[in-house]
Amino acid sequence: MLKVVNSNQVIPNIRMMMPSLTKTEQSIAENFLQPHFLQKSTSINEVAGRLSVSPALIVKVSKKLGFSGFKQLKESLYAQSETQSYAPSERLLPDDSAEKIVSKVLQNSINALTEILNxxxxxxxxxxxxxxxxxxxxxxxxxxxxxxxxxxxxxxxxxxxxxxxxxxxxxxxxxxxxxxxxxxxxxxxxxxxxxxxxxxxxxxxxxxxxxxxxxxxxxxxxxxxxxxxxxxxxxxxxxxxxxxxxxxxxxxxxxxxxxxxxxxxxxxxxxxxxxxxxxxxxxxxx
CATH class of the missing domain: 3.40.50.10490 (Glucose-6-phosphate isomerase like protein; domain 1)
Incomplete structure (x- = not known):
């Protein structure tokens, strides 16, 4: 079971558990952390289909990340996404303008500091x-x-x-x-x-x-x-x-x-x- 009770701590905890996963498991976990990848109504079969893996592997990764199963992982991530302090980081893209790059880099820095504060x-x-x-x-x-x-x-x-x-x-x-x-x-x-x-x-x-x-x-x-x-x-x-x-x-x-x-x-x-x-x-x- 996940030790964390503060919903603001769910994503950073997952990040720090990820190095213990295999490459395939890390790839699955990275998708979990993508903004809006998991909605309240998202089913395990839907996720397995999107990622072309078995539902059993989804459950295994959820447990290795410290949750009782996929349901608790989904609910915990959804709870953090609903908090006022939640602001997902954005990846830099090849066609980003200089203005967009500066905005993303600085906003991601703010997000990272807010995350460590919590x-x-x-x-x-x-x-x-x-x-x-x-x-x-x-x-x-x-x-x-x-x-x-x-x-x-x-x-x-x-x-x-x-x-x-x-x-x-x-x-x-x-x-x-x-x-x-x-x-x-x-x-x-x-x-x-x-x-x-x-x-x-x-x-x-x-x-x-x-x-x-x-x-x-x-x-x-x-x-x-x-x-x-x-x-x-x-x-x-x-x-x-x-x-x-x-x-x-x-x-x-x-x-x-x-x-x-x-x-x-x-x-x-x-x-x-x-x-x-x-x-x-x-x-x-x-």
């Missing part, structure tokens, strides 16, 4: 902030397009007087992870939660006793299971923009929330450090 586990964000503030050393692990998110967090933390490191390659991550202790924290950013280069280092950090915080889009990823404090940032990848379109925006928003929560727990020190760091670079702004 979905975020505030208690987990607070726990992550506490762990980071107590850490002797902070390491920020990411590869590819997610690296810029860790670099952004490193910059923010330095502004309030907290030093952290962003190892630039697999060797540095593994070396850093090997000398961690239970006083250290590693924050890992990965959309899939399955990137080989990252997971080797995360396993090593875990073995060393470090606290692992993760930001990912995959409930069933190894990264989620290894994390002491998993933070989930669901976002639908757009084929043209790739996984680092709205997904990157949502993760940056999560980082901003984490940073602001940390700063609020040390107001005097944060204010003093902000003043110092601002003054230090003032002479560069002429």
């Amino acid at each position: 979905f975020v586990d505030v208690g987990m964000v607070d726990a992550a902030a506490e762990a980071l503030l107590k850490a002797r050393n902070i390491e920020l692990f990411a590869v590819g397009g997610s690296s810029i998110i860790c670099e952004d967090f490193q910059h923010k933390l330095l502004r309030i007087g907290i030093k952290s490191s962003v190892p630039k390659d697999r060797h540095l991550m593994l070396m850093s992870a090997s000398i961690m202790t239970d006083q250290d924290v590693v924050l890992v950013v990965s959309h899939s939660g399955q990137t080989v280069d990252l997971m080797d280092a995360v396993r090593q950090a875990k073995q060393s006793g470090a606290t692992v915080i993760s930001i990912t889009n995959n409930y069933h990823a190894e990264l989620s299971s290894l994390s002491d404090i998993p933070l989930y940032a669901p976002a639908s990848p757009e084929p043209v923009l790739g996984k680092n379109g709205t997904a990157r925006l949502v993760k940056l928003a999560m980082i901003d929330s984490l940073y602001a929560t940390m700063a609020s727990k040390m107001p005097s020190l944060a204010e003093e450090s902000l003043s110092k760091t601002i003054r230090a670079v003032e002479r560069l702004h002429r």
